[in-house]
Amino acid sequence: MNRFLKGAMILTIAGIIVKIIGAFSKVLIARILGGEGIGLYMMAYPIYQIIVSISAAGIPVAISIMIAEKLANRDIRGVQQVFNVSLRVITLVGIVFSVGLYASAEWLIKWHIITDPRALIPIQLLSPAIIVVTILSCFRGYFQGFQYMVPTGTSQVFEQIFRVGSMVGLAYYFIDSGLHLAAGGATFATFPGVLAGLIVLIYFYRSQRNLRQQMLTEQNETAPIETNGTVIKRLFALAIPVSMANIMLPMVSLIDTFIVPKRLMDIGYYLHEATTQFGYLTGMATSLIGLPIILTTALASSLVPAVSEAYAMGNNRRIIERASTAMKIANLFAIPACIGLCVLATPISQLIYATPNAGPVIAVISLSIIFLGWQQITAGILQGLGRTVIPMMSIFVGLMVKAVLDYQLTGTSELGINGAAWATNLNFAIAALINIIFVKRHVGSVICCMNLLKIIISAMAMGGATQVTYMFLIDMIGNGASVAVAIIVALAVYVLSLWITKAIVKDDIYQMPVIGKRLRKRQAEENRIYEEEY
Known part of the structure; x- marks a missing residue:
C-alpha cells in the first residue's frame, strides 16, 4: 500500500513542479512572441498534442498493466519480452507519425485547414519530437509497471525544464529573423525537452542492469511463454481505448x-x-x-x-x-x-x-x-x-x-x-x-458513504469559515491579502474538522509515505520505552 501511495506522491510533486514551470514559461513566451506569435504557435502545437494522444498516450498504461501482471507471476523473461517488443513496435509507430506530420504540413496549409501559411515551419519542426516521445512513453510504462515512479516523475521535470529553456532561448534568438521562425523555434523546443526526458529514463534503466540480472534468478519456470505477436496484439488492445479516451477529453x-x-x-x-x-x-x-x-x-x-x-x-x-x-x-x-x-x-x-x-x-x-x-x-x-x-x-x-x-x-x-x-x-x-x-x-x-459524508461536512465547515474570514477582512486589507488569509484559515478549519469528525484517523496518517514511516517508528519507540518502564 505504501509503495502505491509513494508513487502517487512522487507524480503529484512532479506535476506541481511541471505546472509551475509551465506557468512561468507562458508569461515569458507571450512577451517574446506577442499575440500574433502565440497564435502561430497554437496553430501548430495542438496538432502535435492530438498525434501524441493517438500514438503514445495509451502506451504507458498498456505496458504498465502487462508488466505488472508478469511481475505478479514472477515472469521476469516475460517482462523483458513485453518491453523489448513494445519498444520496437512503438518506435516504428513514432517514425510513421513523425514522417506523416512533416509530409502533411504543406497539405494542411494548401487546403486551408491551417489558415496562416506562416504556421508551416512551426508544424514541420514538431515532427522530430514525435519519434522521441513514443520511445519515452515506452520507458515510462516499463517503470510504472514496477510501481517505481521516480524515473517518470524525474523525467517529467527534466522534460519541462529543457523544453521551456529551449523555447524561450530559441524564440528570443529568432525573433529578429521573423515571427514565423521564432514560433518555429518555440515548437521545436519540444524536441530537446522530450529528448532530455528520454535520456533520464535510459539512465535509470541502465542503472537497473544488476537488478534485472538478479531478478532472472527468481524466474517462474512454469510461466507460459507468449509469442511476440500475442504481446503486440495485447499491447494495442489495451492502448487504443486509452488513447481514444485521451483524445475525447480535449x-x-x-x-x-x-x-x-x-x-x-x-x-x-x-x-x-x-x-x-x-x-x-x-x-x-x-x-x-x-x-x-x-x-x-x-x-x-x-x-x-x-x-x-x-x-x-x-x-x-x-x-x-x-x-x-x-x-x-x-x-x-x-x-x-x-x-x-x-x-x-x-x-x-x-x-x-x-x-x-x-x-x-x-x-x-x-x-x-x-x-x-x-x-x-x-x-x-x-x-x-x-x-x-x-x-x-x-x-x-x-x-x-x-x-x-x-x-x-x-x-x-x-x-x-x-x-x-x-x-x-x-x-x-x-x-x-x-x-x-x-x-x-x-x-x-x-x-465509503459515511466517510464521504464526514468529508463533505468538514469541507462545508471550511467553506463557511472561508467566506466569513474573507468578508471580514476585505475592507481592511484588500482582496489579495484577504484571499491568502482566508485560504490559511480554510486549511486549519478543514484539518480540525476532519479530526473531529474522524474522517481521518491515526491509521490513515501511518499509511502516508515518508511521514507515516517516521510516525510508526516514533510510536514503536515510545511503546518500547513504556514497556521497559512499566
Whole structure:
C-alpha cells in the first residue's frame, strides 16, 4: 500500500513542479512572441498534442498493466519480452507519425485547414519530437509497471525544464529573423525537452542492469511463454481505448468552441460579448480546475499497475483496499478544493485574472473537480483490471450528453455561459457514474458513504469559515491579502474538522509515505520505552 501511495506522491510533486514551470514559461513566451506569435504557435502545437494522444498516450498504461501482471507471476523473461517488443513496435509507430506530420504540413496549409501559411515551419519542426516521445512513453510504462515512479516523475521535470529553456532561448534568438521562425523555434523546443526526458529514463534503466540480472534468478519456470505477436496484439488492445479516451477529453473544449459562442449570440449577445464570455469559461475557469486534479491524475497513474498486480494474483481484497484508499484521498482533496474555489470564485478571478466577471462561471464549474477526480480514479481501477474500453465508452457517452446540454442550456437566457459550465459538470458526472457502476460490478464498492459524508461536512465547515474570514477582512486589507488569509484559515478549519469528525484517523496518517514511516517508528519507540518502564 505504501509503495502505491509513494508513487502517487512522487507524480503529484512532479506535476506541481511541471505546472509551475509551465506557468512561468507562458508569461515569458507571450512577451517574446506577442499575440500574433502565440497564435502561430497554437496553430501548430495542438496538432502535435492530438498525434501524441493517438500514438503514445495509451502506451504507458498498456505496458504498465502487462508488466505488472508478469511481475505478479514472477515472469521476469516475460517482462523483458513485453518491453523489448513494445519498444520496437512503438518506435516504428513514432517514425510513421513523425514522417506523416512533416509530409502533411504543406497539405494542411494548401487546403486551408491551417489558415496562416506562416504556421508551416512551426508544424514541420514538431515532427522530430514525435519519434522521441513514443520511445519515452515506452520507458515510462516499463517503470510504472514496477510501481517505481521516480524515473517518470524525474523525467517529467527534466522534460519541462529543457523544453521551456529551449523555447524561450530559441524564440528570443529568432525573433529578429521573423515571427514565423521564432514560433518555429518555440515548437521545436519540444524536441530537446522530450529528448532530455528520454535520456533520464535510459539512465535509470541502465542503472537497473544488476537488478534485472538478479531478478532472472527468481524466474517462474512454469510461466507460459507468449509469442511476440500475442504481446503486440495485447499491447494495442489495451492502448487504443486509452488513447481514444485521451483524445475525447480535449473534445470537451472543442465542443464548447463549436457550440457556445453561437448559442450565446442566439440569445442576444454581440460577437465580442460572446467571445468574452467564452474566454471566461475556457481560458479562465477551465484552467483553474486543472490544478486540483494533479493529485487525482497521479493517483490514477499509480493505481493502474497496483490494481493489475493484485488482479493477476487473484487478490480482490487488495484491489478494494488500494482502490478505496485512492478514492478516499481523492475525496479528501477534491471536495474541499471544489468548495473553496466555489466560495472564493470571484475574489480569485479578480486576483489572478484582474476581473471579477469570470467568478460566476468559475463557481459553477468548480463542481467538475469532484466528478473529474472520481472519473480518473475509477478509470485507473478499470484500466488496471484490463477493461480499458469501459472508461473510453463512459467518456464518449458523457461527451454526447454534453453536446446536447451545451446547445440547450447555453441557449437559455437565464443561464448563458453558466449553462456550458453545467454541461461540463454533467459530462464528467455521467462518465464517473458509469465507471463507478462497472467498478462495483467487477470488484465491489470503493466509496465509503459515511466517510464521504464526514468529508463533505468538514469541507462545508471550511467553506463557511472561508467566506466569513474573507468578508471580514476585505475592507481592511484588500482582496489579495484577504484571499491568502482566508485560504490559511480554510486549511486549519478543514484539518480540525476532519479530526473531529474522524474522517481521518491515526491509521490513515501511518499509511502516508515518508511521514507515516517516521510516525510508526516514533510510536514503536515510545511503546518500547513504556514497556521497559512499566
